[in-house]
Amino acid sequence: MAKFCYVSPHLQIQHLSQHHHQQQHRTNHLLLQQHKFPTSQNLIFPTQYNHCRLFAFPIRRPNFTLNALHSDPPNPEEVGTNEAYQQWDSLTSKFSGAANLPFLLLQMPQILLNAKNLIAGNNIALFAIPWLGMLTSLLGNLSLLSYFAKKREKEAMVVQTLGVISTYVVIVQLALAESMPLPYFLATSVVVVSGLFLNFMNYFGLLNAGIWRFWEDFITIGGLSVLPQIMWSTFIPYLPNSILPGAISFVIAVLAVTMARTGKLSEKGVKFVGGISGWTATLLFMWMPVSQMWTNFLNPENMKGLSAFSMLLAMLGNGLMLPRALFIRDFMWFTGSTWATIFYGYGNLACLFLLNIISKEFFLAATVGLVSWIGTAFWRDSVVRGYSSPLASLRDLVFGS
Structure with a gap:
């Protein structure tokens, strides 16, 4: 956060005479006693450094205004707003990190089922999983890992790293079942190991x-x-x-x-x-x-094989990252997360509801939860930034502040 230093416009100028210097010193002493708290006479200058930069101004400067400093310094309510901003910053990071749980739960059943089939010698069952699709997902996770490593978004990096590892575990299982050709598996392994190594070396500035x-x-x-x-x-x-x-x-x-x-x-x-x-x-x-x-x-009949719980986890995992993407004004991240939340997670739940596979109560609960979550994210973002409407946050996201 920016540091603040209080600068009196009545600072002494070194080239004054000794007599004037002493008189000015007494004046400053009285002024410091008068201005125990910031007023419009006690300007606040935000700095990006840990020390204050002091500037000497003459007592009167006609037509001298600074828009950012035009009003009185922050009152306790504004300080509270700054604290709220920091708290929301921290909270959105935690939400993003919490997305690991639903994504892990989403992949674990498939990994356990594959392991069970491999132990039972039922390798044919693993041929139902398209290795090309898993490879595509892996490439997507690696690309986003590089993107977030460059942006220093640690929580999002962990989510993508988990995606890379869990997807690679499935690919290893497919290779063991001989569903995936060995040369492709070896090439994929080299890319995965190299990608993880390079991304984390770059994150720590060692590359x-x-x-x-x-x-x-x-x-x-x-x-x-x-x-x-x-x-x-x-x-x-x-x-x-x-x-x-x-x-x-x-x-x-x-x-x-x-x-x-x-x-x-x-x-x-x-x-x-x-x-x-x-x-x-x-x-x-x-x-x-x-x-x-x-x-x-x-193939509407295939919807019966689609897990409503898995779609709910997909909606939760992507939805948890929405507030962070909105807070840091990352339009690409927000677009991808919103799309996956609405069209992949919620969209498939809607299909299951229309085909009477899930109950009305389950679908309504998911709908209310999703709308409330997105609405809260926009409302809270607008509050901590001092906007009068959540639409201002959306405007910043799309067009820039």
Whole structure:
């Protein structure tokens, strides 16, 4: 938080005469006794450092105004607001960290079931899990881990690290069942170990900048290549089975990264390429509910195999990260979390309700809880920032403050 130092506009000027100096000193002494508390005569200057920077002003300066300092210094209510801001900052971080629990519970049943089938020698059961989909999820987690490591969001890093590890455990199980080809598994293992190592080395400031740029280029090219291919594959057999979307995207990604690194793009272009990896990872996760909804539309009977508890956990996990994304004004993070909360978690619960698979009471409780949570996040954010309406927080998020 900013430090504050009180600066009297009646500070002595060193070039005054000795007599004037003594008289000014007595005047300052009286003024300090008068102004025990901050007033409009006792200006407050926020600084980013731990020491105060003092500036000597003449007693009168006509037409001299500073908008940020125009009103009287903070009263106890405003100080309380600052404390509320800090408390909400801390609380949103804890919410983000708490998302680990529902995400862990979401993955554990699948891991335990796979282990049970492997022990029983029922390897065929694991062939029902598409290893390509797990690989895509893994790439998304690694990309977002790099994004949050760069932003120093520790709690979000832990969530993505847990996602990488839990997804990799499933991939190991698929490899043991020979569902996933061994060469792909070995390559995936190298990427996972390298990704975790590089991200945490970078977080603690122990990584060479050139190596980190290479890793960023790698996940940018990988994410941009995989996303169009996954989107295309969702609508097979209505679209022909082809690797053309992924191949074209790969060429475009390599070209864009090469041009950015060789200085052939403008500053805005370089910034755009630098943000691709985060957005492609977000879009990969955003596409998951679209794929699930499409499957529900084509095969409504398959909805009976969808766990309402799993969808509730997905809604809770993503929903817990919404306040933090809103608080730090991260539009990409907020977009991805909101999309997954509403369309993946809540959307599938709505499908289960429409097909009479879950009760009306369960669905209404989920609806009220979700609306209340999102509304509270916006309301509290507007309060700690001193806004008159939660819409101001939404405006800041989308258009910037």
